[in-house]
Amino acid sequence: MTPQVSLIVISYEMKRELPRTLLSLSPRYQNCAAEDCEIIVVDNNSRERPDAASFAGLNANLQVLSCSQPSQSPARAINEGLVRARASLIGVWIDGARMASPGLIKTCLAASRLHERPVVATLNYQLGPNLQRISCEQGYNQATEDGLLDSIDWPKDGYRLFEISTPEMKGGPTGAMLESNALFLPRPLWEELGGYDEQFSEPGGSVVNPDTLIRAVALPGVQLIRVVGEGTFHQVHGGMSTSSQKSAINVVMEGNRTYMRLRGKPLTQVRQHGWIFDSRTGEVIR
Amino acid sequence: MQPTQHNIAPEVLRAWMVKYICGVLGLDAATFSTSDRFDVYGLDSVEAVIMAGVMEEEFQVLVDPNQFFEYPSVDEFVNAFTSQASVG
Numbered sequence: 040m041t042p043q044v045s046l047i048v049i050s051y052e053m054k055r056e057l058p059r060t061l062l063s064l065s066p067r068y069q070n071c072a073a074e075d076c077e078i079i080v081v082d083n084n085s086r087e088r089p090d091a092a093s094f095a096g097l098n099a100n101l102q103v104l105s106c107s108q109p110s111q112s113p114a115r116a117i118n119e120g121l122v123r124a125r126a127s128l129i130g131v132w133i134d135g136a137r138m139a140s141p142g143l144i145k146t147c148l149a150a151s152r153l154h155e156r157p158v159v160a161t162l163n164y165q166l167g168p169n170l171q172r173i174s175c176e177q178g179y180n181q182a183t184e185d186g187l188l189d190s191i192d193w194p195k196d197g198y199r200l201f202e203i204s205t206p207e208m209k210g211g212p213t214g215a216m217l218e219s220n221a222l223f224l225p226r227p228l229w230e231e232l233g234g235y236d237e238q239f240s241e242p243g244g245s246v247v248n249p250d251t252l253i254r255a256v257a258l259p260g261v262q263l264i265r266v267v268g269e270g271t272f273h274q275v276h277g278g279m280s281t282s283s284q285k286s287a288i289n290v291v292m293e294g295n296r297t298y299m300r301l302r303g304k305p306l307t308q309v310r311q312h313g314w315i316f317d318s319r320t321g322e323v324i325r
Numbered sequence: 326m327q328p329t330q331h332n333i334a335p336e337v338l339r340a341w342m343v344k345y346i347c348g349v350l351g352l353d354a355a356t357f358s359t360s361d362r363f364d365v366y367g368l369d370s371v372e373a374v375i376m377a378g379v380m381e382e383e384f385q386v387l388v389d390p391n392q393f394f395e396y397p398s399v400d401e402f403v404n405a406f407t408s409q410a411s412v413g
Contacts, residue, residue: 209369209370210367210369214367214369215367215369215371215372217371288374288390288391291371291374291375291378292374292375292377292378292390295374295375295378295379296378296382299378299379299382305349305375305376305378305379306375307349307372307375308369308371308372310350310351
């Protein structure tokens with residue numbers, strides 16, 4: 040049976056974080072049937088590669104692949120996942136350290152049905168009292184984070200993740216959007232886009248994710264649909280843009296240089312509002 | 326980061342910043358006030374960091390993005406940045 044949604048989840052050295060992410064994408068947590076959603080984890084050369092058997096208890100339609108040509112950038116791993124995906128709607132989860140809210144998959148599926156050529160973007164959050172590049176400099180760490188998750192008794196009510204996290208977008212749901220960790224496009228749009236651009240070969244892919252969002256919303260006739268009421272929540276794991284202010288600035292500065300070299304113009308955020316789909320009310324603001 | 330030697334004229338830098346910010350934010354330069362704070366116009370920290378990088382390329386100087394937070398308007402930044410050039 041062909042699933043309705045395929046999720047490509049990229050993993051690299053996420054032994055602590057990936058189990059929570061996959062639990063948050065599991066059928067029970069997402070309240071969907073296992074056969075409706077396939078999860079394709081593509082590991083990008085972790086020293087200890089994730090083992091599908093260890094996630095058998097999730098009862099998910101889950102496979103774990105190893106990228107055939109791993110590199111510092113996740114772009115190749117994503118593209119290999121896109122080739123394997125079977126569903127008509129495909130979500131790319133560039134950072135396997137991000138947990139989901141409980142209605143994310145169903146909501147993105149519903150949002151995708153609002154338009155013939157939808158670009159469905161979810162909003163990014165970071166666990167903790169501030170953006171992690173700031174909170175990590177103030178002592179926030181994995182132990183703090185474990186305590187926070189315990190404090191809301193996660194995964195009992197996954198929506199409580201909003202209580203212990205910080206939105207990445209300062210301008211709110213309609214504000215400037217640099218990237219979306221969980222970006223859902225119909226398969227034909229991924230094909231038109233050519234997947235992720237593997238020229239972004241720097242560690243972490245540099246700004247390959249912002250580039251993908253920019254290119255996606257620039258495709259002819261597409262409709263950007265921002266999903267609110269759901270989100271992805273970053274667990275701290277030493278990522279380059281979340282460990283310190285200095286490293287975050289460096290990532291953006293270097294990323295912009297790469298972007299200018301490849302695209303011939305400065306990196307920008309996506310400022311178009313698009314449509315807003317609120318999972319809590321089902322309301323669509325066009 | 327140490328300020329770098331340069332001889333960028335304040336009016337040149339001011340004009341460049343206005344053009345850049347208005348281009349990014351889709352604003353009419355005629356209505357842009359160089360004395361207003363960046364956040365009045367919705368220029369956030371990500372875009373400030375990007376602007377620093379573009380400015381480096383444009384003028385071949387080092388720009389510390391933190392200066393945009395210390396001097397959060399075009400006028401304040403231009404005054405600070407161009408006065409640094411004479412130091413050292």
